[in-house]
Amino acid sequence: GQQLNQSPQSMFIQEGEDVSMNCTSSSIFNTWLWYKQEPGEGPVLLIALYKAGELTSNGRLTAQFGITRKDSFLNISASIPSDVGIYFCAGRFDNAGNMLTFGGGTRLMVKP
Amino acid sequence: DVKVTQSSRYLVKRTGEKVFLECVQDMDHENMFWYRQDPGLGLRLIYFSYDVKMKEKGDIPEGYSVSREKKERFSLILESASTNQTSMYLCASRPPGQVRVAFFGQGTRLTVV
Numbered sequence: 001g002q003q004l005n006q007s008p009q010s011m012f013i014q015e016g017e018d019v020s021m022n023c024t025s026s027s028i029f030n031t032w033l034w035y036k037q038e039p040g041e042g043p044v045l046l047i048a049l050y051k052a053g054e055l056t057s058n059g060r061l062t063a064q065f066g067i068t069r070k071d072s073f074l075n076i077s078a079s080i081p082s083d084v085g086i087y088f089c090a091g092r093f094d095n096a097g098n099m100l101t102f103g104g105g106t107r108l109m110v111k112p
Numbered sequence: 113d114v115k116v117t118q119s120s121r122y123l124v125k126r127t128g129e130k131v132f133l134e135c136v137q138d139m140d141h142e143n144m145f146w147y148r149q150d151p152g153l154g155l156r157l158i159y160f161s162y163d164v165k166m167k168e169k170g171d172i173p174e175g176y177s178v179s180r181e182k183k184e185r186f187s188l189i190l191e192s193a194s195t196n197q198t199s200m201y202l203c204a205s206r207p208p209g210q211v212r213v214a215f216f217g218q219g220t221r222l223t224v225v
Contacts, residue, residue: 042116042217045215099160100145104153105154
């Protein structure tokens with residue numbers, strides 16, 4: 001079946017460090033989304049990507065839609081304690097109709 | 113701003129009870145979704161609806177049903193709650209067309225004892 005792999009599963013970093021996480025899919029995606037979920041809350045959209053090669057920033061966050069359409073990365077620069085949470089990638093396979101597929105999440109912990 | 117509201121943040125129910133989880137969105141979105149989230153398993157789609165009275169099974173529909181009588185409201189029903197349905201439940205909605213962004217509610221943490 002179609003799979004979406006997100007890595008790393010967790011990261012424990014020092015405040016001020018840069019962070020990078022990525023997702024790879026077994027098939028072509030036509031949309032990549034990145035969400036952040038804080039403890040006890042629902043996921044909140046950070047960045048949406050619609051075209052291969054697209055690079056989009058949202059403050060200290062930058063995400064790219066891979067050229068092959070099978071991968072995406074999210075970078076966070078100069079991390080701060082409030083960056084703590086679980087980051088999910090999500091996307092839509094070409095033949096998936098209305099369905100979004102979610103990665104397993106990257107749990108980010110930031111040490112002040 | 114899009115607002116997706118789930119009726120309860122926390123619920124504790126007994127095994128065998130019938131449980132209703134309610135979700136309301138205020139942006140006239142056609143598509144609505146119910147996911148459950150479990151550690152190590154990510155978000156798994158239970159059911160979705162693309163219009164009033166229309167529903168489609170997701171990846172894990174067993175033990176659940178849904179109701180969409182009005183466009184703004186999508187209910188998830190556990191006919192007879194079991195302990196393995198203890199989980200975080202997330203509702204999402206999405207506008208029609210090419211925009212594929214889903215907006216989530218705050219989640220309902222259900223514990224079945």
